[in-house]
Amino acid sequence: xxxxxxxxxxxxxxxxxxxxxxxxxxxxxxxxxxxxxxxxxxxxxxxxxxxxxxxxxxxxxxxxxxxxxxxxxxxxxxxxxxxxxxxxxxxxxxxxxxxxxxxxxxxxxxxxxxxxxxxxxxxxxxxxxxxxxxxxxxxxxxxxxxxxxxxxxxxxxxxxxxxxxxxxxxxxxxxxxxxxxxxxxxxxxxxxxxxxxxxxxxxxxxxxxxxxxxxxxxxxxxxxxxxxxxxxxxxxxxxxxxxxxxxxxxxxxxxxxxxxxxxxxxxxxxxxxxxxxxxxxxxxxxxxxxxxxxxxxxxxxxxxxxxxxxxxxxxxxxxxxxxxxxxxxxxxxxxxxxxxxxxxxxxxxxxxxxxxxxxxxxxxxxxxxxxxxxxxxxxxxxxxxxxxxxxxxxxxxxxxxx
DNA sequence: CTTAGGG
DNA sequence: CCCTAAG
Numbered sequence: 001x002x003x004x005x006x007x008x009x010x011x012x013x014x015x016x017x018x019x020x021x022x023x024x025x026x027x028x029x030x031x032x033x034x035x036x037x038x039x040x041x042x043x044x045x046x047x048x049x050x051x052x053x054x055x056x057x058x059x060x061x062x063x064x065x066x067x068x069x070x071x072x073x074x075x076x077x078x079x080x081x082x083x084x085x086x087x088x089x090x091x092x093x094x095x096x097x098x099x100x101x102x103x104x105x106x107x108x109x110x111x112x113x114x115x116x117x118x119x120x121x122x123x124x125x126x127x128x129x130x131x132x133x134x135x136x137x138x139x140x141x142x143x144x145x146x147x148x149x150x151x152x153x154x155x156x157x158x159x160x161x162x163x164x165x166x167x168x169x170x171x172x173x174x175x176x177x178x179x180x181x182x183x184x185x186x187x188x189x190x191x192x193x194x195x196x197x198x199x200x201x202x203x204x205x206x207x208x209x210x211x212x213x214x215x216x217x218x219x220x221x222x223x224x225x226x227x228x229x230x231x232x233x234x235x236x237x238x239x240x241x242x243x244x245x246x247x248x249x250x251x252x253x254x255x256x257x258x259x260x261x262x263x264x265x266x267x268x269x270x271x272x273x274x275x276x277x278x279x280x281x282x283x284x285x286x287x288x289x290x291x292x293x294x295x296x297x298x299x300x301x302x303x304x305x306x307x308x309x310x311x312x313x314x315x316x317x318x319x320x321x322x323x324x325x326x327x328x329x330x331x332x333x334x335x336x337x338x339x340x341x342x343x344x345x346x347x348x349x350x351x352x353x354x355x356x357x358x359x360x361x362x363x364x365x366x367x368x369x370x371x372x373x374x375x376x377x378x379x380x381x382x383x384x385x386x387x388x389x390x391x392x393x394x395x396x397x398x399x400x401x402x
Numbered sequence: 403c404t405t406a407g408g409g
Numbered sequence: 410c411c412c413t414a415a416g
Contacts, residue, residue: 270410290404290405290406291405292404292405293403293404293405308404308405309404309405309406309410309411310410312405312406313410313411316407403416404415404416405414405415405416406413406414406415406416407412407413407414407415408411408412408413408414409410409411409412409413
């Protein structure tokens with residue numbers, strides 16, 4: 001029943017967005033769509049949490065929309081288009097939602113074992129997380145002209161991973177509403193000076209939003225506008241020119257050939273979303289470590305960027321971080337009063353990473369990274385996926401797969 | 403061209 | 410992410 005409401009809500013929003021951007025529907029991403037689709041489809045009975053969260057957001061929807069109406073009047077169009085889907089949960093619900101998610105994660109930690117069995121549960125959490133991030137972004141984007149410094153630093157500081165999203169999310173969410181109002185008046189003054197800051201954020205936001213939305217789309221099967229929202233976004237993007245267009249979602253940027261192709265592969269970074277990370281981990285589990293091209297072609301086929309090298313780099317980073325906070329990620333982050341300073345990866349994902357790491361260590365390291373922690377003999381829990389496949393993975397290098 | 407490794 | 414070296 002909750003699901004119904006959720007669906008309804010989403011659809012509603014989609015329609016709203018669609019009106020504006022109906023013309024340009026974006027192709028591609030099917031891979032990801034289906035990819036995530038099955039993730040979403042499966043966990044029907046997993047836990048109420050998902051629905052709970054969404055419903056929660058929904059409850060605040062109307063309120064939010066109204067708020068946006070006045071607070072973001074100056075860039076209303078933008079807000080609707082970019083914020084659209086995201087912002088529905090945003091603003092007022094931010095904190096609570098965060099809490100919910102947070103708690104959710106904790107719970108997952110606890111029952112990790114159970115859920116690990118269906119590795120969808122992990123995906124589900126991730127999915128949730130993913131949603132959470134962009135929301136923050138959109139909310140922030142709207143508001144913090146004034147607080148841009150804060151937001152900026154946060155988005156900049158976050159590592160290419162997902163961690164960034166969380167930190168920016170936590171830090172500012174509380175002030176989002178007030179900031180929005182404030183910014184409304186300040187915008188005129190600061191408009192110029194923040195512009196650069198702005199497009200920067202777009203970038204970061206995009207890295208997040210694009211894929212994330214992809215994640216959502218399967219749920220709403222017909223939401224293809226998200227990608228399109230990129231288009232509408234451009235006008236707002238004053239000076240960021242090509243870089244920005246490049247930041248559009250995957251296949252999108254091919255279509256939007258704007259001025260040059262030099263920016264095809266964005267120079268700086270395209271934030272890794274959780275969905276992507278999951279895919280990567282997934283792929284590694286299936287095809288083995290080191291077969292980056294295969295993984296790229298099979299799992300990231302629709303991702304214009306993300307070269308095999310990128311995948312490898314990301315994996316390297318994942319290994320590093322996963323072994324870094326090894327046991328308690330919570331301890332490291334809170335330290336001060338920096339509430340949600342940095343939330344690394346969702347526990348389930350970390351688990352998978354570590355498992356994969358133990359299974360096939362990154363070339364040339366052979367048990368230095370994970371040895372320090374608690375190496376769980378594979379007998380403990382075969383993450384369903386990795387267990388059966390890993391051994392042949394490295395061997396069947398003949399490319400006879402496809 | 404793909405991967406590994408370092409920056 | 411970028412660049413280089415090695416297979």
